[in-house]
Amino acid sequence: MKILRNFSFAILFIAVLILELLIGIIGEFPEIRILPFLILLFYISLNRFSNAYILAFFLSGIYYDLFYTSNYFGSASAKFISLGIFVNFLNNKINNDLLSEFLLFFGAVSIYKFETIIYSFSINQLTIIFLISVINYFLFKLINIILKRDVFTQSI
Amino acid sequence: MNQEPQKRRNYIIYILFIFLSGAVFLADLFSDKKFSNLISDNTDFLFPVNEEAVSLFDSVELNFLKNKNDLINENARLKNEVIELRKLKLVNDNLLEEIEANNELIKNVDLENIVYYKSTILIKNTEDEYLISGGRNINLQKNDLVLNEEGFVVGYVVKIFDDHSLINTIINTDFSIPGIDKYGNEYMITSNREELLINSIYIEEINLNIDYISTDVVFNHLGKFPIVRLSNIEVINANNKISAVVGIEYDFSFDSNIYIVKEK
Numbered sequence: 001m002k003i004l005r006n007f008s009f010a011i012l013f014i015a016v017l018i019l020e021l022l023i024g025i026i027g028e029f030p031e032i033r034i035l036p037f038l039i040l041l042f043y044i045s046l047n048r049f050s051n052a053y054i055l056a057f058f059l060s061g062i063y064y065d066l067f068y069t070s071n072y073f074g075s076a077s078a079k080f081i082s083l084g085i086f087v088n089f090l091n092n093k094i095n096n097d098l099l100s101e102f103l104l105f106f107g108a109v110s111i112y113k114f115e116t117i118i119y120s121f122s123i124n125q126l127t128i129i130f131l132i133s134v135i136n137y138f139l140f141k142l143i144n145i146i147l148k149r150d151v152f153t154q155s156i
Numbered sequence: 157m158n159q160e161p162q163k164r165r166n167y168i169i170y171i172l173f174i175f176l177s178g179a180v181f182l183a184d185l186f187s188d189k190k191f192s193n194l195i196s197d198n199t200d201f202l203f204p205v206n207e208e209a210v211s212l213f214d215s216v217e218l219n220f221l222k223n224k225n226d227l228i229n230e231n232a233r234l235k236n237e238v239i240e241l242r243k244l245k246l247v248n249d250n251l252l253e254e255i256e257a258n259n260e261l262i263k264n265v266d267l268e269n270i271v272y273y274k275s276t277i278l279i280k281n282t283e284d285e286y287l288i289s290g291g292r293n294i295n296l297q298k299n300d301l302v303l304n305e306e307g308f309v310v311g312y313v314v315k316i317f318d319d320h321s322l323i324n325t326i327i328n329t330d331f332s333i334p335g336i337d338k339y340g341n342e343y344m345i346t347s348n349r350e351e352l353l354i355n356s357i358y359i360e361e362i363n364l365n366i367d368y369i370s371t372d373v374v375f376n377h378l379g380k381f382p383i384v385r386l387s388n389i390e391v392i393n394a395n396n397k398i399s400a401v402v403g404i405e406y407d408f409s410f411d412s413n414i415y416i417v418k419e420k
Contacts, residue, residue, distance in 0.1 A: 018204060021279045051169050058173050062180070066196045067203045068281045070314045070322055073192040074180030081174050085167060092163075115283045119329035120349045 006055045013060035016040050021068065031128050032135065038112050039140045041080060042105060043147075045087035057081045083111045105140065106133040196317065203317060270378055272303070272415040277408065278320055284327055284349075286408065290416060291317045301371060301381060301417045309333065309371060309383045310406055310414065326352060326404055335369035335383045341398060343369050345383055349404075352384055356398040364391045364398070378417050 020037040037060075044053050061077025069076065087108050094100040109132055110117060116125055184191045273294050279287040290296055302311040302323050311325035312333065324331050331347040340360035346353045354369065366386045371377035384402050391400045 021281065024280050049166060051166055054169055054173050057170075058177065061177065064281075066192060066199065067317070068279065068287065068322070069283060069285060070324070071283075072181050072189065073184035073195075074177040078174050078177035078181065081170050081177065085170050085174075089167070113282065 009056040010059040013056040045084040049088040109133045334375045336372040354400040
């Protein structure tokens with residue numbers, strides 16, 4: 001049962017990853033993208049960090065390397081898992097305020113787009129990453145609010 | 157009470173999986189990607205994206221930035237333009253027919269020994285590489301050239317699947333292609349995303365009046381296809397080396413017409 005659950009998480013991760021790539025097609029500004037997969041990674045790392053998701057992190061990375069990049073096998077997995085550890089570890093160390101959380105999200109985006117930063121670092125690229133962080137952090141907060149809403153405890 | 161050891165256990169398992177990813181990475185590195193190619197070749201059916209799915213997403217328009225005033229103004233402007241447009245329609249219909257005929261000609265035209273396959277961009281990954289339609293089904297091979305509408309080389313194939321391929325384009329920092337000018341000087345053309353960097357690797361004759369740098373059969377290309385135009389660009393000659401920097405003006409979009417060059 002546990003294995004089935006873990007694999008279903010992996011399928012969910014892969015579905016969101018595909019959705020993210022398809023969303024990249026839409027939009028007037030190709031550089032500034034909505035990243036639902038990154039939001040999912042961030043959400044899981046922040047709120048649901050556990051061993052149950054490790055296969056999902058690993059397999060989604062393997063899947064991404066297999067079909068969507070020319071990278072060596074396993075590099076995306078390592079990136080996704082590192083991102084998960086980075087977010088969870090720092091979240092336990094820093095204050096639980098909006099600015100800290102945003103900076104953490106900015107760090108997560110930087111890890112997620114680290115190829116861009118390494119190979120073509122410029123102020124322009126940094127600005128784009130900042131804008132991506134702002135837009136996606138807003139979406140993350142929105143999703144967080146929706147998922148946290150407990151309808152049964154609301155007074156009528 | 158139990159939280160801290162559990163957290164540590166989680167971290168250890170995650171770190172072990174990073175090592176596992178590293179081991180897979182090394183296996184692929186030392187097998188020269190044979191390992192990943194073997195798996196991707198046998199699991200190609202897991203790639204769900206096709207041209208229909210992409211066109212469905214592409215047709216979605218984000219209109220939330222438009223407000224009511226914009227729409228009213230736009231409506232008034234459009235009413236004025238309708239009369240003009242009716243006149244232009246007749247001309248336009250003729251031109252469309254001409255374009256369609258030309259596209260059909262370009263689509264699969266045979267020039268001597270060469271076939272141009274029309275392809276479309278399917279997906280852009282997070283590293284700004286593009287997946288395009290066409291793969292083993294049209295007998296694509298690694299390093300097959302990708303041209304734009306004007307016939308300039310804008311990329312080459314790096315990974316092939318059953319019905320799609322991954323291409324390396326002029327906006328990727330690992331883009332690198334050899335070229336030759338009309339004097340027989342050879343160059344290596346690389347990219348920093350915003351500019352193409354041209355550096356000579358072999359000089360036959362120092363002459364800075366270079367029009368085009370193109371591909372050539374000496375580099376195992378199918379023929380001469382222009383990579384970059386240097387007509388109005390400053391070309392530098394220093395220590396018997398010719399170099400130039402050309403800004404990248406070509407914009408990839410999901411409506412771009414791109415063509416893959418194949419031998420007949």
